[in-house]
Amino acid sequence: MLRRLTRWAVAAPVALALVSGLSACGSDEPGTTASASPAASSAASSSALTVFAAASLTETFTELGKTFEAANPGVKVTFNFGSSATLAQQITQGAPADVFAAASPATMKTVTDASMAAAPTTFVRNKLEIAVPPDNPAKVDELKDLADAKVKVALCAEQVPCGAAAIKALDAAGLKVTPVTLEQDVKATLTKVELGEVDAALVYKTDVLSAGGKVTGIDFPEADKAINDYPIAPLSKAPAPDLAKKFVDLVLSQQGKDVLVKAGFEAA
Amino acid sequence: MLLAVLGMAFLVLPLAGLLVRAPWSTMPERLAEPQVLEALRLSLVTATIATAVCLVLGVPLAWLLARVSFPGRRLVRALVTIPLVLPPVVGGVALLLVLGRRGLIGQWLESAFGFSLPFTTAGVVVAEAFVAMPFLVISVEGALRAADLRYEEAAATLGASRWVVFRRVTMPLIAPGIVAGAVLCWARALGEFGATITFAGNFPGRTQTMPLAVYLALETEPDAAIVLSLLLLLVSVAILAGLRDRWVTSA
Numbered sequence: 001m002l003r004r005l006t007r008w009a010v011a012a013p014v015a016l017a018l019v020s021g022l023s024a025c026g027s028d029e030p031g032t033t034a035s036a037s038p039a040a041s042s043a044a045s046s047s048a049l050t051v052f053a054a055a056s057l058t059e060t061f062t063e064l065g066k067t068f069e070a071a072n073p074g075v076k077v078t079f080n081f082g083s084s085a086t087l088a089q090q091i092t093q094g095a096p097a098d099v100f101a102a103a104s105p106a107t108m109k110t111v112t113d114a115s116m117a118a119a120p121t122t123f124v125r126n127k128l129e130i131a132v133p134p135d136n137p138a139k140v141d142e143l144k145d146l147a148d149a150k151v152k153v154a155l156c157a158e159q160v161p162c163g164a165a166a167i168k169a170l171d172a173a174g175l176k177v178t179p180v181t182l183e184q185d186v187k188a189t190l191t192k193v194e195l196g197e198v199d200a201a202l203v204y205k206t207d208v209l210s211a212g213g214k215v216t217g218i219d220f221p222e223a224d225k226a227i228n229d230y231p232i233a234p235l236s237k238a239p240a241p242d243l244a245k246k247f248v249d250l251v252l253s254q255q256g257k258d259v260l261v262k263a264g265f266e267a268a
Numbered sequence: 269m270l271l272a273v274l275g276m277a278f279l280v281l282p283l284a285g286l287l288v289r290a291p292w293s294t295m296p297e298r299l300a301e302p303q304v305l306e307a308l309r310l311s312l313v314t315a316t317i318a319t320a321v322c323l324v325l326g327v328p329l330a331w332l333l334a335r336v337s338f339p340g341r342r343l344v345r346a347l348v349t350i351p352l353v354l355p356p357v358v359g360g361v362a363l364l365l366v367l368g369r370r371g372l373i374g375q376w377l378e379s380a381f382g383f384s385l386p387f388t389t390a391g392v393v394v395a396e397a398f399v400a401m402p403f404l405v406i407s408v409e410g411a412l413r414a415a416d417l418r419y420e421e422a423a424a425t426l427g428a429s430r431w432v433v434f435r436r437v438t439m440p441l442i443a444p445g446i447v448a449g450a451v452l453c454w455a456r457a458l459g460e461f462g463a464t465i466t467f468a469g470n471f472p473g474r475t476q477t478m479p480l481a482v483y484l485a486l487e488t489e490p491d492a493a494i495v496l497s498l499l500l501l502l503v504s505v506a507i508l509a510g511l512r513d514r515w516v517t518s519a
Contacts, residue, residue: 152387154469180386181470182469182471182472184484184487192469197386197387
């Protein structure tokens, strides 16, 4: 829950910044924001790293952040987890971030198109799973059960990567599903299953694992047609470019891969 | 004076930003999209019903707090204003835990009537009323406390029944407070986001109100989000300005 709260806490000022920042309307606007804070960043350049990462990376990146802090004494890693689309918007509007890890190439493209990052690397892949409450009240056991009008289904909104993947998988199966809700990110979708408010949802396999016993995951063959690549890149206006590169290296290292694969991601 | 101007600039400049950055050229076709009108209609309808709910439940509550002395009244007053300080997202979760399909009351609703509030338009009304009602209660309670009790006592000594006193004396005295509270309440309900998306979810035509549509549009199409925000702004300014003329001048 705290995660979601911080999301709103972040979203409000960013929306404001978006609105006022945009009014100047110059392509160098994010640059002004970045150069407005060198005092803060140079003082902190050796000690603070800010990572913007997809909501589905919350557990793994938090763990990697601790590893990174242990390996680099004095460095404090701060994460902003959220829907990749929101994070991409925040970055293009000049949010002071060092690293961006997205849940889809499309959201990373928003950032590279704005010349805020170059050459992203795909570091993992993630697959969808059907998540149901442990007692599985609607007796869901395959994808086509979700098309039943009596089954309450939550999907991610199509604007966010997990929603785009869900549409791809359902199209591949030739199914028409009418969800009761289109949630704003994958963790919100998962929460609806955890609370038992819906009978099933399409979320990432990693989210099912991270929920522990609170939801049950069901694999389905069409998920192979909707695999999400996760790209990561240091940002070109990073206040701490050296640390940004080091963190990306850690994620791409064998050690990073082990953490991610253990959580249910597939190695890229 | 300077501070007043600064204060005004602080509130007005972000709106100016919206106007400057608005994609005027594509405005007509963006506004004509059925989803936009659907979200606007849903927002207006739910905010209005939520205000009605708040009036029906909130005015008696305000009367209780202002006029009846009972032990623990200060505590009750504090509890009633909780939604003001509670982050709306938490309010939404709290509503789920009580009225959700597995909630304290919700599971009973589900088994007795096969009805559950989350993900329905009624759920949007509940979320909005929960967040907005304190505005009405505080405003009406203030009006009730400021109203001179002697008018009511005089009416009573002249033989008016309690209902007549309330209708002919108390109501006219506190009407401006009720209107002000209802307007605040409506405006708060119209802009409600956190509790709505948490409790009622997000589905176009059923639970996707304007603020939700704006938030999701922001993910991929900031221009569309700006258009939607301007529309919401325009409608609320028009309605609030209209109400003010009508009520304040005639009062």
